[in-house]
Amino acid sequence: MVSAAAARTFDLVIAANRLPVDRHVDPDGTTTWRTSPGGLVTAMESVMHEREAAWVGWAGFPGEAPEAFDDGALRLHPVPLSAEEVTDYYEGFSNDTLWPLYHDVIVPPTFHRSWWHCYRAVNERFADAVAEVAAPGATVWVHDYQLQLVPALLRDQRPDLRIGWFDHIPFPPVELFAQLPWRAPLLRGLIGADFVGFQRPDDARNFIRSCRSVLGATAKGDVVTWQGSDDGHPGSAPRSVRAASVPISIDAAGFRELADRPEVRERAAEIRASLGNPEVVLLGVDRLDYTKGIRHRLRAIEELLADGEIAPPQVTFVQVATPSRERVEAYRTLREQIESTVGRINGDYSHLGDTAVHYLHQSYPREEMAALFQVADIMLVTPLRDGMNLVAKEYVTARHDGGGALVLSEFTGAAEEMRAAYLCNPHDIAGIKETILRAIRDDPAEKQRRMRSLRRRVRTHDVQAWADDFLAALAAAPARPRRRDGP
Numbered sequence: 473m474v475s476a477a478a479a480r481t482f483d484l485v486i487a488a489n490r491l492p493v494d495r496h497v498d499p500d501g502t503t504t505w506r507t508s509p510g511g512l513v514t515a516m517e518s519v520m521h522e523r524e525a526a527w528v529g530w531a532g533f534p535g536e537a538p539e540a541f542d543d544g545a546l547r548l549h550p551v552p553l554s555a556e557e558v559t560d561y562y563e564g565f566s567n568d569t570l571w572p573l574y575h576d577v578i579v580p581p582t583f584h585r586s587w588w589h590c591y592r593a594v595n596e597r598f599a600d601a602v603a604e605v606a607a608p609g610a611t612v613w614v615h616d617y618q619l620q621l622v623p624a625l626l627r628d629q630r631p632d633l634r635i636g637w638f639d640h641i642p643f644p645p646v647e648l649f650a651q652l653p654w655r656a657p658l659l660r661g662l663i664g665a666d667f668v669g670f671q672r673p674d675d676a677r678n679f680i681r682s683c684r685s686v687l688g689a690t691a692k693g694d695v696v697t698w699q700g701s702d703d704g705h706p707g708s709a710p711r712s713v714r715a716a717s718v719p720i721s722i723d724a725a726g727f728r729e730l731a732d733r734p735e736v737r738e739r740a741a742e743i744r745a746s747l748g749n750p751e752v753v754l755l756g757v758d759r760l761d762y763t764k765g766i767r768h769r770l771r772a773i774e775e776l777l778a779d780g781e782i783a784p785p786q787v788t789f790v791q792v793a794t795p796s797r798e799r800v801e802a803y804r805t806l807r808e809q810i811e812s813t814v815g816r817i818n819g820d821y822s823h824l825g826d827t828a829v830h831y832l833h834q835s836y837p838r839e840e841m842a843a844l845f846q847v848a849d850i851m852l853v854t855p856l857r858d859g860m861n862l863v864a865k866e867y868v869t870a871r872h873d874g875g876g877a878l879v880l881s882e883f884t885g886a887a888e889e890m891r892a893a894y895l896c897n898p899h900d901i902a903g904i905k906e907t908i909l910r911a912i913r914d915d916p917a918e919k920q921r922r923m924r925s926l927r928r929r930v931r932t933h934d935v936q937a938w939a940d941d942f943l944a945a946l947a948a949a950p951a952r953p954r955r956r957d958g959p
């Protein structure tokens with residue numbers, strides 16, 4: 473990475489809460505940059521690789537931001553967040569108000585006016601930073617729930633820009649969204665965009681219904697028109713925005729190539745041996761988040777062990793839980809609950825040398841993730857709600873040997889496309905148990921047929937196709953792009 477002055481402007485600008493890399497200071501004082509967590513960065517990093525563009529985002533630590541710097545052809549523009557802003561904008565409004573509200577209120581959202589004020593101030597800072605690096609007429613691609621005010625704030629300053637926003641998480645039904653005390657300014661923020669993209673058609677429909685009900689906007693097909701005032705009468709600046717689904721994906725060719733490397737395959741064999749070469753390895757890989765359904769999954773595993781349907785050493789369960797948002801109370805509580813459940817299950821069902829549940833609270837390099845996926849005979853992706861879930865797509869891609877089986881929650885965006893998975897309702901413990909047993913016991917030919925179909929879907933709808941579709945829709949908005957298969 474090379475330091476560079478910040479004056480240059482770009483025809484394409486990405487704005488996301490996080491930069492693709494986070495700065496870490498090790499105990500000995502050395503600074504390292506590591507890949508940021510989450511599906512947004514996994515997807516966007518591969519799309520933006522070697523593209524000439526600017527990426528505006530937070531560098532992952534409180535205090536003064538580093539100077540802008542180059543990462544290949546990409547110019548990274550760090551936006552500073554003070555310690556208080558990390559608490560109020562990131563941990564507070566983004567992850568303790570919007571996140572639970574947008575994920576079916578699995579835990580109750582917290583509403584604090586001071587958090588909202590901070591969210592607005594940080595969104596203004598992001599809009600200013602984008603305005604500074606965007607060339608005249610540039611395309612700006614804003615990402616996710618942390619930056620919902622940026623489209624309108626940016627449009628006020630720079631009407632010359634083409635502005636798109638993509639929602640990586642679900643957009644809630646209006647009945648839930650309406651709880652938000654700041655529902656109207658948030659929607660006005662998004663209406664500043666030309667095109668807003670969602671993971672599922674239902675998310676786009678929820679957005680359109682919210683605009684009609686909260687702002688009195690009108691909708692014709694997937695184009696929302698707001699009159700510039702919230703009572704349906706013409707106000708200062710009427711605007712139209714198109715809302716459609718553009719499901720995100722992974723770099724299927726790149727991940728397949730990675731999974732096929734001899735060192736990754738050797739590592740997979742090594743992991744299997746270190747687990748005692750079980751007949752069946754069950755695997756879960758999630759950020760440690762209450763949306764991911766880890767507690768329900770563990771309950772199903774515990775009952776299967778109690779019923780004698782599975783037992784170590786023949787069957788073992790590996791749960792990788794990536795550390796996430798560790799200072800937010802709901803995440804702390806979840807961690808305690810999960811760790812005590814794992815301890816109880818292992819106390820009851822493990823034997824010396826035969827562990828029922830292997831629990832790993834760590835982040836790993838992508839090679840290690842690919843090796844883990846290859847070891848998994850049954851992959852358990854059972855979120856209570858998830859915008860997409862890229863782990864499901866990575867898993868089927870890594871198992872290009874034809875083996876494996878995917879158990880997938882109906883409440884993920886991925887389930888819309890991955891119909892050949894073993895689908896389950898993640899709230900139904902009996903249903904999860906039955907689905908796991910079916911995935912273990914089904915005829916190998918049937919499992920292979922399902923995996924083939926899943927791999928084909930991911931290969932033909934990869935992350936590059938997603939980005940092309942999004943940018944084509946943005947360029948044509950508010951009309952549909954002139955392509956037969958576009959969003």
Ligand code: ADP
Nearest residue numbers: 510511512514758759794834835836861862863
């Ligand atoms: P989310 O965006 O909610 O975290 P996704 O499933 O869409 O969920 O994306 C998660 C991404 O993070 C995937 O690319 C996955 O491989 C990666 N990942 C998950 N757990 C780990 C881990 N422990 N170490 C490294 N990468 C991980």
Ligand code: F6P
Nearest residue numbers: 490509510511512616640796797
């Ligand atoms: O994909 C959803 C997402 O929430 C991203 O917006 C976010 O960057 C990622 O997961 C990880 O969360 P965080 O940035 O809070 O660590």
